[in-house]
Amino acid sequence: MLNRIKSELLNVGLKFISVDEKIVRMLLETSPSNVNEIVILPAIKIVMKKILQKLQNKRNYGRVYNGEINNVRVSVIRSLIGAPNCAITVECLRRCKTKLIIRVDTCGGVETPNMKVGIGNILIPKLAFCDEGTSPQYIRENPSLANDLDAVPNPFTKFQNLLTGNQTIFISRPNINLNEVFLNSGDTLFP
Structure with a gap:
């Protein structure tokens, strides 16, 4: 009986939240207002840790880490590997105030006769x-x-x-x- 009462109270509360906010809360575990306009999306944990080390004034809201890099407010959200995982995160960001998304990931060795890419190089x-x-x-x-x-x-x-x-x-x-x-x-x- 107690669980049913809790369930009904939750359902009443959810009726006052928009569908977009429900999606963001469900997948990012935070409200859309906690996501900054610039978002960095690392795919793997190693890259995420390196970015978080550079983040100043760090605050955590669910899966979202907010802070500053070079005095620019950014959010860092790990999107996981693969386009479908990234698409889910981007769909959430579309429902926030995000204006710029920077996808950061690693790649295998890239080498041609004209171009040698070293470890740690940035490719765009x-x-x-x-x-x-x-x-x-x-x-x-x-x-x-x-x-x-x-x-x-x-x-x-x-x-x-x-x-x-x-x-x-x-x-x-x-x-x-x-x-x-x-x-x-x-x-x-x-x-």
Whole structure:
């Protein structure tokens, strides 16, 4: 009987919270107001720890760590590995006051005859293919996005008949102005 009363009281309280706030509270374990406008999304624990070491005036709200890096207020949220996990976190951030998301992750060895990438180097890709399984869903829901992105035919269609998957792969490019900002100051994040 006591559990039923508790359950009913919780249900009454939840009726006064918007669906967006419920989603943020459920997945980030905090209210949307506790998330800053700039969010850093590390995927793995090692990178998360390094970023948290640089965070000044650190405060923890559920899965969200708030603080300052170089006098800029940021939130740090571990998004876990993979596009679907990151998409869940980004969906929560869409329901907050977030304006800029910086995804920080590690990559394997990258070496070509013209370019050698050392350990700890920062890479900002010039383009990304939106075909990891999550992005095409957004494009299907918002067809106007397809007009803003470049597209190429899926290279697998040359070798096999695709019964499932995408015939077209969309290409996303980073904001050039942001590239200059982070290339000039980003290498000091992990000296």
